[in-house]
Amino acid sequence: MAQKPSIPKGTRDFSPQQMAKRNYIFNTIKKVYELFGYHQIETPAMENLSTLMGKYGDEGDKLLFKILNSGDYLKKVTLDEIEKGVSGQLTNKLSEKGLRYDLTVPFARYVVQHRNEIQFPFKRYQIQAVWRADRPQKGRYREFFQCDADVVGSNSLLNEMEIVLMIDKVFKALNINVTIKINNRKILAGIAETIGYADKLIDITVAMDKIDKIGTEAVYAELREKGISDDAINMLEPFMNLQGNTNNAKINCLGQLIGDSAIGNKGILEIEEVFNRLKNIDLHNELELDLTLARGLSYYTGAIFEVVANDVKMGSICGGGRYDDLTGIFGLKDVSGVGISFGADRIYDVLNELDGFPESSIKGTQVLILNFGEEEEVEAVKIVNILRNNNIASELYPENSKMKKQMNYANNNNIPYVILAGSKELSSGLLTLKNMESGEQKSLSIDAIINEIGN
């Protein structure tokens, strides 16, 4: 009995049709990145475990895929260690490599390792798969793609501005209406300071981040549970419902609320500058200050970005921010960076729902030349060659099968035209071109066919 084929949990196969659509997204993002002067790098699927461990918190360490050492992987392990249990140091002896969990940490490793070859500010982009040993669910996989662009070695807020422009350009090109949300971690720190809980910054922001999902009351309940006093929650309330119709009005309102928190005011200055620099540029999408935007927060220190689609209910489809000390853990201090990542898998779902993939993105073979047998094949080979030389994607059916079967092949592969070149055509010198959608047939010379299809 043959083994039933399957793939690991949370992974997916992609059909030719799906790949055409995915490549449309990747190519669109790639073009914009390159237009803004970012250059592509790739890093290995696997990194040394020491590079990955401890970078994503305890939870992250658990979600890392670890690769069992090759050969006699038990040789370093003593019987005593096995009896004590499988956790902790035993991992280091059984496995020294792991699959990358994101593209940011490998990038930090890359920057430090190649610091002498790199021209700073370094603008790189990277489109590769990452792996997480998470429980899969809707929109969540164990293997998925990230499309990162980061610039490191520059503190200038011009970079933040350019990132907003890139986001705007990508979604304009993809024809998706989005809202670009922006916040600043320094402002969040300032708010925590102002309400008297500077030490609870993470708890406060993680709770605030959920407001869209679970509502105001549930957020307050969670804050109380984390030990935030009712007085402090009352002080938080005006921040969460910031008054003002424009971003500038909101910033003014925020300035009054934040008082004299030094870090908070620094954050306001930063976000003001980004808005000011963007003032004279026409954006296609809305840019909105959103104080409830927090994101993981693990390493962000300045601007935070997140993008949501306006016409489809879906989580964030793009996110990023500034981090001041990404490379410090690998021994290179004071290198600040800012970057974004497009969630290609979710963008795919959004476009599918909007029916937004352009015809041209899923175009395959244009012409199938039917196979009438050995004698006719000689001419058919010439025809397919001429078509290809004229940049028309075409194929010759490789078997002398029944016409029904060959026509079916064209239908099932969405090939819009077939050419019949049998004995009749060969004696008349004119080929039969059949439009597979309308059923219409014409007797044409090869040049006329190129004219007909070429445009």
Added chain:
RNA sequence: GUAGAUGUAGCUCAGUUGGUUAGAGCACUGGAUUGUGGUUCCAGGGGUCGUGGGUUCAAAUCCCAUCUUCUACCCCA
């Protein structure tokens, strides 16, 4: 890690209070049609009913265990 569902043909799913040889649609192959497809009609192939055990004269159906996949929570993209 917690909770709830799920598993029957390549795919999507029926299958009654347990009862002969487990069905349908799609897909595939052949024919109606040896130079005309996407429509129609006819025929055909394809199943350890997730796995292991138990109850029973009899199990896809009931019980137990186990695995798979999915959904939600935590967390994340």
